[in-house]
Amino acid sequence: xxxxxxxxxxxxxxxxKVEKTRPHRLKATFEQMSxxxxxxxxxxxxxxxxxxxxxxxxxxxxxxxxxxxxxADLIEAYPLVDPDQIDLSQIDYDxxxxxxxxxxxxxxxxxxxxxxxxxxxxxxITTKLRHGDSNSMMAQGGxxxxxxxxxxxxxxxxxxxxxxxxxxxxxxxxxxxxxxxxIIKWHEELGVMYDKDAQGTMMELAGGGTSRKRMHSSxxxxxxxxxxxxRDEARNLGVQVLEFSxxxxxxxxxxxxxxGALLYNMETNQYYVVKAKATILATGGFGRLxxxxxxxxxxxxxxxxxxxxxxxxxxNLIDLDSVQYHPTGAxxxxxxxxxxxxxxxxxxGAQPVNKEGELFxxxxxPRDVEAANLIRECYGRDNGITTPxxxxxxxxxxxxxDDLSGEGTIKKNLxxxxxxxxxxxxxxxxxxxxxxxxxxxxxxxxEINERAETSVPGLFxxxxxxxxxxxxxxxxxxxxxxxxxxxxxxxxxxxxxxxKATIGELSLDHVRKYEETLKNAGIKTDRKAPIILPDYRGKxxxxxxxxxx
Amino acid sequence: xxxxxxAKMIKVYIMGKEYEVPEGLTIMKAMEYAGxxxxxxxxxxxxxxxxxxxxxxxKGEYKFRTALACQTTxxxxxxxxxxxxxxxxxxxxxxxxLTAAPATIxxxxxxxxxCVSCNTCTKACPQDLQVMDFIQAALRGDVEKAAVLxxxxxxxxxxxxxxxxxxxxxHVAQLARRLYGKYVSPxxxxxxxxxxxxxxxxFDEEMDKFTKMDLEELKKSYTxxxxxx
Numbered sequence: 001x002x003x004x005x006x007x008x009x010x011x012x013x014x015x016x017k018v019e020k021t022r023p024h025r026l027k028a029t030f031e032q033m034s035x036x037x038x039x040x041x042x043x044x045x046x047x048x049x050x051x052x053x054x055x056x057x058x059x060x061x062x063x064x065x066x067x068x069x070x071x072a073d074l075i076e077a078y079p080l081v082d083p084d085q086i087d088l089s090q091i092d093y094d095x096x097x098x099x100x101x102x103x104x105x106x107x108x109x110x111x112x113x114x115x116x117x118x119x120x121x122x123x124x125i126t127t128k129l130r131h132g133d134s135n136s137m138m139a140q141g142g143x144x145x146x147x148x149x150x151x152x153x154x155x156x157x158x159x160x161x162x163x164x165x166x167x168x169x170x171x172x173x174x175x176x177x178x179x180x181x182x183i184i185k186w187h188e189e190l191g192v193m194y195d196k197d198a199q200g201t202m203m204e205l206a207g208g209g210t211s212r213k214r215m216h217s218s219x220x221x222x223x224x225x226x227x228x229x230x231r232d233e234a235r236n237l238g239v240q241v242l243e244f245s246x247x248x249x250x251x252x253x254x255x256x257x258x259x260g261a262l263l264y265n266m267e268t269n270q271y272y273v274v275k276a277k278a279t280i281l282a283t284g285g286f287g288r289l290x291x292x293x294x295x296x297x298x299x300x301x302x303x304x305x306x307x308x309x310x311x312x313x314x315x316n317l318i319d320l321d322s323v324q325y326h327p328t329g330a331x332x333x334x335x336x337x338x339x340x341x342x343x344x345x346x347x348x349g350a351q352p353v354n355k356e357g358e359l360f361x362x363x364x365x366p367r368d369v370e371a372a373n374l375i376r377e378c379y380g381r382d383n384g385i386t387t388p389x390x391x392x393x394x395x396x397x398x399x400x401x402d403d404l405s406g407e408g409t410i411k412k413n414l415x416x417x418x419x420x421x422x423x424x425x426x427x428x429x430x431x432x433x434x435x436x437x438x439x440x441x442x443x444x445x446x447e448i449n450e451r452a453e454t455s456v457p458g459l460f461x462x463x464x465x466x467x468x469x470x471x472x473x474x475x476x477x478x479x480x481x482x483x484x485x486x487x488x489x490x491x492x493x494x495x496x497x498x499x500k501a502t503i504g505e506l507s508l509d510h511v512r513k514y515e516e517t518l519k520n521a522g523i524k525t526d527r528k529a530p531i532i533l534p535d536y537r538g539k540x541x542x543x544x545x546x547x548x549x
Numbered sequence: 550x551x552x553x554x555x556a557k558m559i560k561v562y563i564m565g566k567e568y569e570v571p572e573g574l575t576i577m578k579a580m581e582y583a584g585x586x587x588x589x590x591x592x593x594x595x596x597x598x599x600x601x602x603x604x605x606x607x608k609g610e611y612k613f614r615t616a617l618a619c620q621t622t623x624x625x626x627x628x629x630x631x632x633x634x635x636x637x638x639x640x641x642x643x644x645x646x647l648t649a650a651p652a653t654i655x656x657x658x659x660x661x662x663x664c665v666s667c668n669t670c671t672k673a674c675p676q677d678l679q680v681m682d683f684i685q686a687a688l689r690g691d692v693e694k695a696a697v698l699x700x701x702x703x704x705x706x707x708x709x710x711x712x713x714x715x716x717x718x719x720h721v722a723q724l725a726r727r728l729y730g731k732y733v734s735p736x737x738x739x740x741x742x743x744x745x746x747x748x749x750x751x752f753d754e755e756m757d758k759f760t761k762m763d764l765e766e767l768k769k770s771y772t773x774x775x776x777x778x
Binding site: 034130146148149153159174191196199206221223224228244297339533 | 573574575578581582583584585586587588589591592593594595596597598600620621622639641642643644676677696700701703704723726727728729730731732734735736737738739740741743744747752755756758759760764767768770771772774775776777
């Protein structure tokens, strides 16, 4: 097999067909699907709609909810820590607010808790990896906010709730869309470099399922630009951050209120006890569970720890049956399979086309519908291109962008994408990209209200770990927005809460009770959770590994 | 996830120790294949976070190279190690009290005046940024150029680890971007306007209507909404 400019020779034949149809497709459009057509294709082809991929939770407050097996396995797992080995009388950090997770939501929560009057010495962020290592850092395409003339927050509301199949909690979507322009304004004041023209007008694009162009971006490093700016702000203020110290259990007090957490220093194996009047969960999502064997766009630490810890203290879960598969993950080359090809590529005009070079879907359907169309093209109609390792994908015709908007548009607006493919020998300004859906986002999570409160007193949540905002499907650009809106609300509302809250005696009795519940439910397993990090070590090594040091 | 061994195995030297790994993996996946389970040195695994800065030499080559472990394919005979951390002091400032005046950056990071224009930072950058140029721009007080040239910086720290003048380029660049974003780039007039409208309650009634609407009516409003071309 000869490799020609990054692609095997047999793929080149299909690329020639793509090039041949391109001039015609530059003017072509594809009809959007009706609600009925959407339902039909989702039922038939979307991975979420396979009943055999899920099972019911059999105990606890969310009993009866169907969740992916990978999530159920963690719910039906024994707690990592034996409460009898923990001395809760020695408190390492005694603070007003503990924030678990140092990504976007956690950082925003810390800043707004401080702006709301909580002194810095009374706020601690603890995080599994480094401050900022998170999906927030990796988001590329943009952040939605209805701030242009002809657009409005109610219109944004309608787009988001329709995209979520009308299952979102209305009060959360209202908060999301009404707060959005305020968030962008705050970013502007902090110095986030949004793409603007010379007059300061934001350069805004469409995203899948949006009826107006309201995607604000910073090239295709939008998430990174926001994350590093708010992190810089937190560092300037001196927010305390404990890195490589994930929470492994939440603590309750004798009245059942959230009271902090037990942390584990992964580098020294030492535990820390944090006593806090309010606890904010900002632990992100579950991409690294590789639901249904999918590759993922997510960062290394996305292992659903927050869901597990929240369920151990009896918090309600919501919409966890719904997983977002981003329509366009890289399908080739092998080294980057599953990594994100931002929706901004389609926002700028690139079309998904099959092996014959035919456009087969409206390029900007809501994500679940778009993903289902790609899967049907590959597996229902056999119109995909098979890679040397047996994966199927369709072309995303990126060179169209420069044809539509002028040479240099791709390099200027999609620098990260150009660089990623260039590293592996592919020039996306000249050749299309091979893509297939990839596991991207946890649509549901720990249920919150518009004050970012969970069902457990004193426990707040913001960002991907919480659920209800997006219903059964999230639109592009609403996750960066989500972590800002609900991270901020969590910070403000927790600051308000701690003014009156008192904490009684710390306890891990809920962990003992959880073990009892598992036993009573007849669950026999050696699984333990939270899992903290995935294990990608080679099978040969693991087969001869000893645990003696 | 690491694949099963493929046809061809190659030899790599992780911190000097020889391991056989399948050809075609990234450095990060090759280390995992060899049995490493990362705590440090693995973040986004997609070229956005800078957690996996790596230094290496190739077989029979004098050159000292730098890369991101998650974005670089392993080669036969590589000698490599990840840099789990780069010590680097960050200037502490209150962005609201600064200005974008030419002297702001150099007053907070005076060491940029020590730049000897050797261009080692540029060669070390896994993003192929013009690092020396943005440091020189910062030194001249050209905030815009420093911000724009450094925009794609991942803050991996490889430049700072290699600099003979002890400059911490990525912190300097962070300051330049915030100054540009806050003080140089024009404020968005429509954003200002929209926030005023929201505060004045302009959208409350319509929002209220949607949040209370019954499902069928809501579906109808959604289906019939016009789409901006």
